[in-house]
Amino acid sequence: MDELRYDERVAIARLHALLELLPTALDRELATTGLTSFEFTLLEALHEAEAGRLRLTALASRTNATLPRLSRVVTGLERKGLVARAACEEDGRATNALLTLAGAKAYADSHPLYNRAVRDMILNGLGDDGVNRLAELTYSILSKLDPERRLAVSTNGASAASAASAAAACAADPVPAP
Amino acid sequence: MDELRYDERVAIARLHALLELLPTALDRELATTGLTSFEFTLLEALHEAEAGRLRLTALASRTNATLPRLSRVVTGLERKGLVARAACEEDGRATNALLTLAGAKAYADSHPLYNRAVRDMILNGLGDDGVNRLAELTYSILSKLDPERRLAVSTNGASAASAASAAAACAADPVPAP
DNA sequence: GCGGATTACTTGTACCTGAAACTAACACCG
DNA sequence: CGGTGTTAGTTTCAGGTACAAGTAATCCGC
Numbered sequence: 001m002d003e004l005r006y007d008e009r010v011a012i013a014r015l016h017a018l019l020e021l022l023p024t025a026l027d028r029e030l031a032t033t034g035l036t037s038f039e040f041t042l043l044e045a046l047h048e049a050e051a052g053r054l055r056l057t058a059l060a061s062r063t064n065a066t067l068p069r070l071s072r073v074v075t076g077l078e079r080k081g082l083v084a085r086a087a088c089e090e091d092g093r094a095t096n097a098l099l100t101l102a103g104a105k106a107y108a109d110s111h112p113l114y115n116r117a118v119r120d121m122i123l124n125g126l127g128d129d130g131v132n133r134l135a136e137l138t139y140s141i142l143s144k145l146d147p148e149r150r151l152a153v154s155t156n157g158a159s160a161a162s163a164a165s166a167a168a169a170c171a172a173d174p175v176p177a178p
Numbered sequence: 179m180d181e182l183r184y185d186e187r188v189a190i191a192r193l194h195a196l197l198e199l200l201p202t203a204l205d206r207e208l209a210t211t212g213l214t215s216f217e218f219t220l221l222e223a224l225h226e227a228e229a230g231r232l233r234l235t236a237l238a239s240r241t242n243a244t245l246p247r248l249s250r251v252v253t254g255l256e257r258k259g260l261v262a263r264a265a266c267e268e269d270g271r272a273t274n275a276l277l278t279l280a281g282a283k284a285y286a287d288s289h290p291l292y293n294r295a296v297r298d299m300i301l302n303g304l305g306d307d308g309v310n311r312l313a314e315l316t317y318s319i320l321s322k323l324d325p326e327r328r329l330a331v332s333t334n335g336a337s338a339a340s341a342a343s344a345a346a347a348c349a350a351d352p353v354p355a356p
Numbered sequence: 357g358c359g360g361a362t363t364a365c366t367t368g369t370a371c372c373t374g375a376a377a378c379t380a381a382c383a384c385c386g
Numbered sequence: 387c388g389g390t391g392t393t394a395g396t397t398t399c400a401g402g403t404a405c406a407a408g409t410a411a412t413c414c415g416c
Binding site: 118 | 191193
């Protein structure tokens with residue numbers, strides 16, 4: 001009765017295969033930089049944030065991570081010297097994560113590799129209109145899965161971010177600790 | 179230099195968000211049946227296989243699972259009575275997994291729920307041509323990620339399966355053990 | 357301003373996964 | 387046959403994640 005049509009099954013099966021293969025493929029690419037795909041996402045989110053700093057809750061929301069997970073991974077990045085924690089002056093409960101200089105460098109170093117991987121694995125096969133269709137399709141699907149567009153921030157650094165979350169980061173010393 | 183264009187970044191960011199959200203959303207839906215999304219995939223693969231049986235290696239290849247993972251999950255499904263292991267007569271090393279009656283029922287019960295979830299979360303937003311575009315796009319991307327089409331079997335039960343892998347299952351007692 | 361409720365994060369616990377090591381069975385070749 | 391190498395699967399182990407409990411700080415109603 002609510003059986004899927006053949007073309008629908010084909011599309012879903014392929015999407016399923018994509019979901020299965022792409023994340024691990026990207027992880028494998030990034031592995032040469034010593035970063036996890038998720039760690040890279042964190043660095044990227046911090047890089048695109050207002051002052052290279054973001055509260056952990058905001059960071060978790062943007063990356064769809066649970067807070068425990070984020071806490072541990074940030075600790076790991078802190079141990080590697082790529083990220084630092086800074087207390088928030090306005091709210092004693094809050095902690096914001098910020099990029100260190102080494103963190104910014106690590107991001108800058110791994111970014112082109114990531115872009116290359118994305119180009120090779122995804123974009124090259126599609127033409128310009130393919131990219132557009134991909135953007136439209138994913139937009140449609142995401143409107144169901146992520147109505148508040150929590151994860152839709154990484155494309156433009158400022159506009160949506162400042163509108164969506166008033167207190168993503170709270171002011172503190174503007175210069176990252178050495 | 180190899181920076182991504184704006185529209186490319188948008189498409190990739192959305193795809194990334196999709197990759198992040200869809201699997202867990204589907205898992206959440208299926209959780210009511212007591213099945214993992216991966217377990218459901220296994221039941222589906224067995225259901226679509228020639229005689230409801232498949233060698234573990236073939237099953238692992240079709241589902242992109244490592245053999246250790248598959249071994250454990252099959253053990254779990256065996257404990258639940260949904261799947262049984264059967265020795266292969268032709269090759270003493272091989273084991274094939276087969277659906278029990280309870281397993282076939284569990285698949286039949288969870289299948290409509292899965293279809294409904296897929297419809298709600300993915301298909302409904304897209305029109306008929308959206309489905310076609312999705313199928314084409316994922317096909318393009320998968321040609322890079324899965325050139326041998328290991329995962330592209332679940333759409334038609336017999337034709338591609340028999341061609342792709344000669345010995346996916348080896349003959350044994352044709353009736354599942356009670 | 358003080359006590360309960362809420363928020364932000366951290367730690368403890370259990371589970372799941374992948375890589376590596378291991379066992380068993382076949383295959384080839386002398 | 388007997389030995390070497392390969393294939394199929396299981397087991398062991400380390401790492402990562404989610405859920406739940408714990409801690410600290412803020413908010414709010416009186």
